[in-house]
Amino acid sequence: MSINSAAFLLFLTVSVIVYYAVPKKARWLILLAASAFFYLSYSPRAALCLLFTAASVYLGALAQGALRKRERERSETPADKKRWQRRRRALLLLVLLLNFSMLAVFKYLSGWIARISEPLLPRPLILLMPLGISFYIFQALGYLIDCYRGRVAPERNFFKFLLFVSYFPQLVQGPINRFEKLHGQLIQGNDFNADNIRNGVWLMLWGMLKKILIADTLVTPVTDVFDNFNECGGAVILLAVVMYCIQLYCDFSGGVDLVRGASGLFGVEMEVNFCRPYFARSIDEFWRRWHMSLGEWMKNYLFYPLALSKPLNRVAKRLRRGGGRSGRLFVPCVSTFIVFVVIGIWQGPGLANIAYGLWNGALMSGAMIMEPAFAKFREKIGRADGSFAMRVFRTLRTFMLVVIGRYFSRASSLSQSFGMMRRTLFSFTAGAHPFVLGAGSWAVVAVSAGVLFTVSLMQERGVKMRERISRAHPAFQALLLILAMALVFGYFTAGFSTAAYVYENI
Amino acid sequence: MDRLEKIMTQLFPGVDFNDGRALIDDGVLTSLDIVMLVGELNDAFSVSITVDDLVPENFNSLSAINELIVRLGG
Known part of the structure; x- marks a missing residue:
């Protein structure tokens, strides 16, 4: 089922x-x-x-x-x-x-x-x-x-x-x-509570719409490009990988919203798993916003035991005696690297998954090692550091680093990952094989992603959406509910079925 | 306590440890920061902080960290 x-x-x-x-x-x-x-x-x-x-x-x-x-x-x-x-x-x-x-x-x-x-x-x-x-x-x-x-x-x-x-x-x-x-x-x-039911239903509908309208619409064109990357131009490949990032987020977070909403109907609150990860301004922050319950698990049961293990700390102690930053950074860098390699291996067999872990481990460790240089840069640009433009730049830079990682995690082999990267870098054309998505589907994805982005932006600014909706005029609430339900039930009654969740069989 | 404050300021320049925010629960320090801090504390106070000690209650404030060090014989 x-x-x-x-x-x-x-x-x-x-x-x-x-x-x-x-x-x-x-x-x-x-x-x-x-x-x-x-x-x-x-x-x-x-x-x-x-x-x-x-x-x-x-x-x-x-x-x-x-x-x-x-x-x-x-x-x-x-x-x-x-x-x-x-x-x-x-x-x-x-x-x-x-x-x-x-x-x-x-x-x-x-x-x-x-x-x-x-x-x-x-x-x-x-x-x-x-x-x-x-x-x-x-x-x-x-x-x-x-x-x-x-x-x-x-x-x-x-x-x-x-x-x-x-x-x-x-x-x-x-x-x-x-x-x-x-x-x-x-x-x-748990006692019956109308608020739990209302909140649960909203969260379920929100999750279902993310999955149906965005994730499932993008599955076929993204898969098509990954399967035929040799015929695609670099621009199409880059577009497909960016679209895959959106698809994966809507698939995974949509599924988790759905089950958290379902659980809420029984008055049972489950762990939060996503906190608008694509708004992160560093890769470290991204991993604190993406698949948060796995991150917590890895932190408590793998990262901390590794970081406090005797062998690592013996080496770190020796390095600390020599002064400098290497002694301080050794333990967090090595432990982070190992944790991300384990996450890569957990994603599935194959070298591409290990490369995905190495990529993220290198980014995290690199950021720690480079911190003094980043601090100098922040000092140099002074007040501009906190400007809107810098915030946007950091968010886009982090997103692009995540996109590069997806070349590894979505590809079926390491040679495919590198092949797709090569074409993106050295053959940045439209190519013979387009990103096939009909005009209607583009419109569905664009409007839905626009709504998702606006809601996420409001949440980033501290707006609690479900509370805001519950305070709105009853006619507006009813209209919104009817629209969301019509989309979901219309989808099912039209005989469509959803694609399997990406993380369902992991 | 002064020694602890000095270590903390050296490790995390620019962080105000007395602004009332909980260092862990309010996200001032991350797990990477904690691991770096533990190494320094083990050396400076000749204690042995274990995984069992790595709970937010022990790291949410300077006084909580100080209590942990005292408890471990530092």
Whole structure:
């Protein structure tokens, strides 16, 4: 069941009605049943992977709690304490390894398994990527690490924990929620609140319109250029990559708006995942606005442990003794680089994804290393530094750096990435193969992107759009609602179906 | 506390640490800044700040950072 379908809207409506109809104590069971129905309707086999993650992390967390208790009660000397800590760490690593291995098998070994099994079995063994596997594994393992660190107490009821892992709005493409923020909201049984329903519906409609009107309209022409880049001129390639940036943002953030809105109908607020990333004025800021829940996860569970690891800090300490900035910058630069390479590898197999990670790691580290030069430049231009023109320049510069990164992340191979870059730089013509988008579709994209840009600009200036709409004249609210609903339902009743979300199978 | 303030001013020139903003929650310092700061604090006060200490409450203000250092024996 796609979340951008009439069937999902029907399923969601029934779930919301039943949720508020049953007693508060039983409401979490409705969420669990709805999540089970949603995932099983997608694939019963894929549900086994989800169950494996939930069960292994549940048991791992309980064991962490038990070992921590023994550590407190039975450690008489520092050596005893260390022994218990070693046991806890070994157990943590085992559960991490089991789950990341499962992810790696689906992500990187499925093609290889199909090839190996072809001559051995009547039919080749094809492993389909389970829906949202990365997201629920990251979320569950984040909880496990928090239990290991003693930041959260392990949940003792397996079904309550299963709901945290399998809560259906987050299953398609996140966001990656934190246990301490989400779990209580799922379990407590929320009261009906008309504001939650109104806000949820607006957010869902907004997300659906971003996906339907912009992202899906751009899929075909962008794919066409990437598939036939050898026949395209550099100008067309650049246009396609810029359009891909817009498509990806509307696809991913639209999908997340939709599921956050759906979750809001139950009174459950999920993590924010985007904060108008294309308004960022530096690449560092871009990554704090794009896929924010993954960024938080990477920061807490990979970047900080790396940055505080003994081997890196031993080298940094030696460098700091020599004075200068190298000692100060060594740890953040190396850790950032590693984190971005991991993000690149997570995006999928292939060198282009690693190049994407290296590109972003180099930009982030480069910015840290070059900071004194940037500071001098800012001092030199004085008051002009804060001017509107400089702000626009920085925003456009950051956007162009993101565009260059997309040559890597969207291409199917590194040679394609470089081939497309070569044509953009050295053959900047219209070429024989145009960017095929009809006049009507151009108009739809232009008007929708114009509305999106205006709304984003207002939000950047602190306007809370849904509050502003709720204060508007009732006739205006009704008109806006009818227009948005007519577009969405008109789309479904006309028999269209949406393209799969880009991050759905990652 | 003076020593801490000196380190902070050297590392982050131009940042006013007493303007009432929470250093982490209000986005004054990023995770990259925190990592740089931790290295300096470990050296200067002979402490060992671990991942478990990296929570906003410990880094939101100069006094919170100072308390953390004192707690760790610095």
